Amino acid sequence: MKKLLIYIVAVQMLVACSAPPKEETQSTEKQASLDSLLQQYHEERLKLFPMDATMMGDNRYNDQLPNNITQEYRTRLKDFYTQYRDALQATDRSKLSEEDQMSYDILKWECDIALEGLQFKDYLTPVNQFWSAHLLIGQLASGSSLQPFKSVKDYEDWLKRLDAYVAWTDTAIVNMKKGVAQGYVIPKVLAQKVVPQLADLDHGPVKDHLFYNPIKLFPNEFSAEDKARLTKAYEDAIQNKVIPAHKRLNDFIKKEYIPACRETSGISALPVGKEYYNYLIKLYTTTDKSADEIFALGKSEVDRITKEMEAVKEQVGFKGDLKAFFVHLRDKKELMPFTKPEEVIAHFNAIHDRMKPNLAKLFDKTPKTPFEVKRTEAFREASASAEYNPGSQDGTRPGVFYVPIPDAKKYNTLSDEDLFLHEAIPGHHYQISLQQENIALPAFRRILGYSSYAEGWALYTESLGKELGLYTDPYQYFGMLSAEMHRAIRLVVDAGMHTQGWTREQAIQYSLDHEAETEEGIISEIERYMAIPGQALSYKIGQLKIRELRTKAEKELGDKFSVSQFHNQVLDSGCIPLKVLEEKVNRWIESVKKA
Template identity: 35%
Template sequence: MIKTFFKRLLLGLLVILIAAAAFATHEWKAEKPFMFRAFLDRTLIQFAFESPETLTSLGFLESLGIKGHNAKLDDNSPQSTDELYEKLPKIKEVLLSYDDESLSESDQLSKEITLYLLEFGEQSEPFRYHNYPVNQLFGVQNGYPSFMEAQHQVHSVEDAENYLARLEAVRVKFAQALAGIQLREEKGILPPRFVVDRVLDEMTTFVATPAQENILYTSLKTKLDDAADVNEQDKSRLLASAERNIVDYVYPAYDLFIEYFERIKPRTGEDAGFWRLPDGDKAYQAALKFFTTTDYTADEIHQIGLSEVARIQAEILAILANEGFDTSQGFSQAIEALAADERFYYEDSDEGRAQILKDYQKILDEIEVGIDSAFRIRPKAGMEVVRIPEFKEKTSPGAYYQQPAIDGSRPGRFFANLYDIKATPTYSMRTLAYHEGIPGHHFQIAISMELEGLPFIRKISPFTAYTEGWALYTEQLAWELGFQENPFDNIGRLQAELFRAVRLVVDTGIHAKRWTREQAIDYMKANTGMAQSDVVSEIERYIVMPGQATAYKVGMMKILELREQAKAVLGDRFDLRDFHDVVLKNGAVPLDILERLVQQYIEST
């Protein structure tokens, strides 16, 4: 978990720092730089230089003529993770050596947030193997080809030779990953059987594909065809080498995994929760703490979820009854009747999908010019709606947000999935647009990136309860501001909140209360009205990502609680714009720190 966190932090970091020559020689080499911010930013840069894949993704060294890292892959060995954990105490020691009295208020907060993350790294070390590195959602088996296709650029023969070198290096990378998986097996940590079935299906299909039809070959061919500086003779030679490397190195690497998972499959079972693992209850509590940034127990989160499910369903049923729907048979039947109503869907055609994008943009343009009463701070970066590329729509989520480019060359983007027209009822569109776009993720992420004078760890810190809590909060905020006056739009909002409340129940049900996968599927299906296939994929996501799905609702509820506290104390002096300034101007923070910041705002006001 901690290793993944550091990799996420690195993205977007180096371009500005190196290009601007931000550090003097002393600040780069000294054990303790004079400047506190230099210490924080330098630490992340040093981690970046140990990750050739991160350097490739950032793409800044190539402009300096440095390309050697593009021939290498990250060290995936358990030893590399050992080394990371060994570095944390030294980083913490240097961090604590900066006296609070010598730091500004902002730097003191940066120190506190960094310390929070370092201490979580220390606390989580005993549970570092409580995960399934290869699963149906993510892992080296699908991350590697995706990385090669999306991140490895080919504009010259040298670039292509580096690509070929990475095709050879994959066997070492997979062997290193397998060593980590086998360590987990020795510790009694095996994935549920459905995970093994999913990844075996994925990998056997991958290796059964003729090399010239494999994405690693076709992607290179496309890049070479677009590379003006590569002649036809070199293209033929390079593609022939790629085909050989796929057969000689890539497929044998996947065979390592296939053989392993086929061997362990008879020893796996249907139980899916963390409770079945050694110290699984402690590992799950650590995951809840990381994702929610609270000390809530699984029982507390479960009960919150049950209470919220009942409240939200009652509100939805009241609206449906008022709109003439039959609610006498209960929630499940009533919500399915709504979903079956054809008046809420676009035409299943290219024209219908184009209209969806136009309507999404209209929704965002409308709220952007209509929320001056709620926001003083605004992102400078623009916002646009685009379709998720068709080649990956089928396996992509319903929507996601992509942050704007650091250099301002690309606006923030709300990607909408238009694969299944039935997945976009008109009454859900406003809520989704507010969550992913304005004033949800676009405001929070773009503003955070634009904050001046903050170290990068503050701009891109990984506090899910804050980031997703904010986006879910803005769904309700938009309704409060009058942007969802249509009662069916309000049902769309409540359905989205209900979905997050159900997550509290099923995540804790699976991992703490010993629910079976089937129990969780049945509960989510009955209490959301979602399609069976969507429910199955969601439940299977929670099984391999324990605790993550609980962060959304916990974060939203905390922001609402803090807003109500401020209103109650300040009365007529409460200004919603001031409250949002406090929440947005400090970047992502743990919820207890957010609470302290709001209390300070209340006291100062």
């Protein structure tokens, strides 16, 4: 790659000798210099974040898993981001093309937000029930997720990655002990939820262990010798490394950590917790909004959506107040028609089939990456939400929409059309796949994931249901309103718990009062916000910005407005901070006006 970049620069310099104006020559050199910097950043970053490489289908680092909660690793990160921030400062942004200026701004954001985050001690609370290494590694160990198991080398790579994971678990125990001493602990109720997750992984028999699954999935072309050797290696690793590591971690959490955990719900209870939450707002929303502003915005959105819900309740003829309607929907037998998990999967595929004829009306660019719907793995199903896992950049691994179905007979279909739009098509699958497939973008931008943009886009696509031929059933439309209400509530309860002194119980009750989710589902969600403060804010903040930009474009362009072209503007630069997106759409509006 370095030789190719040198060649490109050399060719540009030779072309420059044909005597273009001096200013143009300098601009070309600046662009070549920036291209080289961006590519170098991308390659060095993959070494620091090898899971990102695995996710995009780059298998060079599949055997690596950095111990990202050590001081050594954090120092490497600080040096890395400082180096590239300094290199950017030596680049004259004004001499760059419009697209390169966007790359410049994005890389500067990446460096600044990472360096700011390294000031905080989140490494002292490395384990929770929602986002944690034991959950990610468990998912990969299933043999049917992001980690490939197609070649003998793939199997050997995973053994090395497992060794690194075992080291991580031991560091996590050390760090949590330090956290206890320094007042950095997670809420007790969250630590208690980790115990059953680890309990599924801390004992044998080895052949029944989740981490043994790849052995059951050997490709047919493997030789008998390789199968025998790898089987023994996996059995040894599981029996002597994986099981003991999970047992050590689980024993520590049960015996030492839970008794030391806090009863409070919000992160403001931690040292510099208020400052950390302000940082997390910036990280997840890519805005400078304050917690108070977000709290008030959430309440305003809850009031607006409540009025729309009331109208649907009247439409279906329900006699009773909105809260009674929520209870009615949670228990409505017609919304729980399934008896088997595979029926739920078929139901989502049928939703996809219904909307296919209308997709071309809203999108003239669609991804090549394959797509499928799968049931969430059993070991994490009880506490998991529906989610999307991206496909590989080369298209060999499909994007997967995971659906938790712990009990098919209790599975409620109320928000399923909406859920498919968000997690699958045209939500995360379109956005992430088109970004990964866009070879015009610098490599580092093809794997970026800003929550406010990505989740904002997915939430925005939920509003496209009627344009796509869905929401013909008023209950499914109410499901869409319920999902939007769910995200509006997040603004209130997330900021409420972390800055307004709200308890877990207050947040649960507020949700029960304003949405149709089951109490079990609401509890899981509230505990998610406790585990990862700020992330839940990104959905509504991003959605409101994208909807605001569409409304502005429709108003200012009139007959010149094209919804498919608007969607291209949102999607074809990949995942970008909201301010960068707004500037881009405004430039597009002005260019269409002049055309």
